[in-house]
Amino acid sequence: MNLSKKIFLSLGFGLLLGSLFNYLNLFGGEVFLNFIEIPGSLFISSLKMLIVPVVFFSIVCGVSNLTNIATLGRIGSISVLFYLITTCIAITLALIFSSLIDPGVKKDVTDVGTFIKKEAPELKNVIINIIPSNIFKAFTEANMLQVIFFAVLFGITLNLIKEKSSKIKEATLTLNDIFLKMIEVIMYFAPYGVFFLIFKTFFTQGFTAIFELGEYFFTVLLVLFLHLVFTYGGILLLTRKINILKFFYKMKNSILFAFSTASSAATIPINLKTVEESLGVQKSVASFTVPLGATINMDGTAIMQGVATVFIANTYGVDLSIVDYLSVILVATLASIGTAGVPGVGLIMLTMVLSQVGLPAEGIALIIGIDRILDMTRTAVNVTGDATVSCVVALAEKKLDIKKINS
Numbered sequence: 001m002n003l004s005k006k007i008f009l010s011l012g013f014g015l016l017l018g019s020l021f022n023y024l025n026l027f028g029g030e031v032f033l034n035f036i037e038i039p040g041s042l043f044i045s046s047l048k049m050l051i052v053p054v055v056f057f058s059i060v061c062g063v064s065n066l067t068n069i070a071t072l073g074r075i076g077s078i079s080v081l082f083y084l085i086t087t088c089i090a091i092t093l094a095l096i097f098s099s100l101i102d103p104g105v106k107k108d109v110t111d112v113g114t115f116i117k118k119e120a121p122e123l124k125n126v127i128i129n130i131i132p133s134n135i136f137k138a139f140t141e142a143n144m145l146q147v148i149f150f151a152v153l154f155g156i157t158l159n160l161i162k163e164k165s166s167k168i169k170e171a172t173l174t175l176n177d178i179f180l181k182m183i184e185v186i187m188y189f190a191p192y193g194v195f196f197l198i199f200k201t202f203f204t205q206g207f208t209a210i211f212e213l214g215e216y217f218f219t220v221l222l223v224l225f226l227h228l229v230f231t232y233g234g235i236l237l238l239t240r241k242i243n244i245l246k247f248f249y250k251m252k253n254s255i256l257f258a259f260s261t262a263s264s265a266a267t268i269p270i271n272l273k274t275v276e277e278s279l280g281v282q283k284s285v286a287s288f289t290v291p292l293g294a295t296i297n298m299d300g301t302a303i304m305q306g307v308a309t310v311f312i313a314n315t316y317g318v319d320l321s322i323v324d325y326l327s328v329i330l331v332a333t334l335a336s337i338g339t340a341g342v343p344g345v346g347l348i349m350l351t352m353v354l355s356q357v358g359l360p361a362e363g364i365a366l367i368i369g370i371d372r373i374l375d376m377t378r379t380a381v382n383v384t385g386d387a388t389v390s391c392v393v394a395l396a397e398k399k400l401d402i403k404k405i406n407s
C-alpha cells in the first residue's frame with residue numbers, strides 16, 4: 001500500500017472513530033484528551049521544524065541559479081497578481097452564493113456566546129515588516145514574508161558574485177537535499193499523525209455542531225468546492241496544456257496533509273515536494289511561488305469570511321448594501337496578505353471584515369464551534385491554489401515539464 005492510501009485510510013478511520021467516541025461520550029476525561037493530542041502535536045511540530053530551512057534553501061538554490069535576475073521580478077509580480085485575482089474571485093463567489101442561500105435568516109441571535117476579539121495586523125505594518133530588522137528573529141519566529149525576502153536577497157547576491165560563491169552554492173544545494181530527504185523520513189509517520197489529528201478534531205466536536213449550523217457549514221463547503229473545481233480548474237484549462245484531472249490526482253498528498261493539519265505553513269514542505277517532483281515545476285519557480293502562496297494566498301479563508309459576514313448580518317437582521325459587499329471584497333482580499341498560514345487565524349482576520357461593515361465581532365461566537373472542521377477544508381483549497389499558480393507561472397516562464405505533469 002502506498003503512502004497516499006495509508007494517509008487516506010488514516011483520515012477516514014480517524015473521522016469515523018472520533019465521531020463514534022464523541023457520540024457515545026467515551027473516554028471524555030482530560031487525561032485521555034491530552035494523550036490523543038500528543039502524537040498529532042508531535043507530527044505538526046516535525047513539519048513546522050522544516051518550514052524555515054526548506055523554504056530558505058529552496059529559494060536560495062532557485063534564485064542563485066537563475067540566468068537572468070530580471071526573471072525573478074517577473075515571476076514575483078505575476079504570482080502576486082494571480083494570487084490577488086483568485087482571492088478576489090473567491091470572496092465574490094462567497095458573497096454571491098451566500099446571498100442566494102441566505103444562511104442565518106432563521107437563526108436566533110440569543111445563541112451568541114462569547115468571543116474574545118484579537119486585533120488583526122494593519123496592512124501598513126504587514127508591508128513594513130516584510131524587511132526583517134533581525135534575520136535571526138525572523139527565522140526563530142518563522143515569519144515567512146521576512147524569510148522569503150532574506151532568502152531572495154541572499155540568492156541574488158550569490159548569483160552576482162558568481163565564481164566566488166561556488167562553494168557556498170554547493171553547500172546550499174547539499175543542505176537543500178538533506179532537508180528534502182528529512183521530509184521523506186517524516187512522511188513515513190504521516191498516517192499516524194493524520195489519524196490522531198482527525199480523531200481529536202471529531203472526538204471533541206463531532207457532527208452535532210455541523211447540523212446546528214448546517215446552512216452556514218454547507219454554504220462554505222459548496223463555495224470552496226466550486227472555487228477548487230471551476231476557478232482553479234478553469235485557469236488550468238485555459239492554458240490548454242495541463243490535464244486538470246492529472247493535476248488534481250497528483251495533488252492528493254498535499255490536499256490530505258493540508259486537510260489534516262489545517263495549516264498552509266505546515267504543508268509547505270510537502271506541497272513544495274509535490275509541485276517540483278510530481279507537477280514538474282522547476283525549482284527556480286516553485287521555491288518562490290509555493291512559500292509566497294502559503295503566506296498571501298488565502299482563498300479558502302476569504303470564502304469563509306464572505307459567507308460568515310452574510311450569515312452574521314442575517315442573524316443580527318442587518319441588510320448589507322452593494323457598497324458593503326464591495327468593501328468586504330476589498331478588505332478580505334487585502335487581509336489575505338497579512339493572514340498567517342496557521343490554524344484558526346481566519347477568525348482573527350474576520351473581525352477586520354466585520355468591523356468594516358459595522359457588524360459586531362461577537363457574532364463570530366456563532367461559528368467558532370465548527371470553524372476547525374471548515375479550517376481544514378479551506379486549507380486544502382489554499383494549497384491547491386498555490387500549486388495552480390505555480391504551474392501557470394512556470395508555464396509562462398517555460399519552466400514547466402508538460403510531460404511530467406500530464407503523465
